[in-house]
Amino acid sequence: KFGNLESARFINLDKPTVELHITSNDSAFLSSIYKGMLKPNNTMTLFNYNVEFKDFYLRKVTSINSNFIKFRILSPIVIKNWMTYEKKRRFKGYISCVDPEFVESIIYSINTQCRRLIPNVAKRKIDNIEIDNTECSTIKIYHYQEIISGTIGTIGIKADEEILELIYAAGLGARRNQGYGMLDIVKEGNYIYMPIAEELITNN
Numbered sequence: 404k405f406g407n408l409e410s411a412r413f414i415n416l417d418k419p420t421v422e423l424h425i426t427s428n429d430s431a432f433l434s435s436i437y438k439g440m441l442k443p444n445n446t447m448t449l450f451n452y453n454v455e456f457k458d459f460y461l462r463k464v465t466s467i468n469s470n471f472i473k474f475r476i477l478s479p480i481v482i483k484n485w486m487t488y489e490k491k492r493r494f495k496g497y498i499s500c501v502d503p504e505f506v507e508s509i510i511y512s513i514n515t516q517c518r519r520l521i522p523n524v525a526k527r528k529i530d531n532i533e534i535d536n537t538e539c540s541t542i543k544i545y546h547y548q549e550i551i552s553g554t555i556g557t558i559g560i561k562a563d564e565e566i567l568e569l570i571y572a573a574g575l576g577a578r579r580n581q582g583y584g585m586l587d588i589v590k591e592g593n594y595i596y597m598p599i600a601e602e603l604i605t606n607n
Contacts, residue, residue: 420457424477424585428520428572437461465588467568471561473535474586479542479553480576481583482508497577499552500539509534512576517566520573528563535559546578557589 427433445456484495484504498505514529539556558575560567574584 426572426574426585428569465571467564467571470564471559472567472588473557473559473590475557475589476555477585477587478582479544479555481544481551481553481578482512482576484508485511497551499541500536500554501541505536506534509576513566513570516573517569520569521565528566531562532566533561553583
């Protein structure tokens with residue numbers, strides 16, 4: 404439940420429990436989380452409140468076997484708007500799916516993510532990415548004492564399987580280490596794009 408977004412700093416829960424999802428493409432990090440959860444005293448202090456971890460489970464890794472995935476956005480995607488000026492990209496703030504620069508900026512974000520996290524990724528793979536954001540919507544987020552735009556809903560991404568697996572494991576967009584951009588698979592299928600009819604069709 405949210406109060407007045409302009410002044411909200413915390414989320415008011417309607418029950419005293421929350422469910423946390425943790426994902427990463429770093430196996431050492433996930434191993435550390437798992438070992439920590441196995442300790443007998445699963446309590447901590449957060450904002451002067453006592454927090455107790457009741458239960459946890461490991462989810463089986465999903466193997467991606469197609470070049471198109473429709474993802475459900477579990478936490479808002481935050482995308483930086485990069486303006487090209489004198490052949491250099493300059494940060495202009497955050498944008499959402501309603502902005503005309505969204506698709507270009509999210510593809511640029513994926514390209515940057517791939518170059519950092521996939522060793523020797525082939526250029527042909529990161530130059531062949533397409534985005535379907537027709538089922539996305541905008542949300543306002545209180546972030547570091549300012550209101551920024553984020554994207555929620557479902558998003559379709561056509562890319563090489565290796566890239567889709569990275570996006571699924573590491574998240575999408577900026578501020579991923581703060582919990583933004585977490586995704587879950589809704590549908591997997593072969594991708595056929597028809598720009599004349601402006602339709603997206605999956606064979607499944």
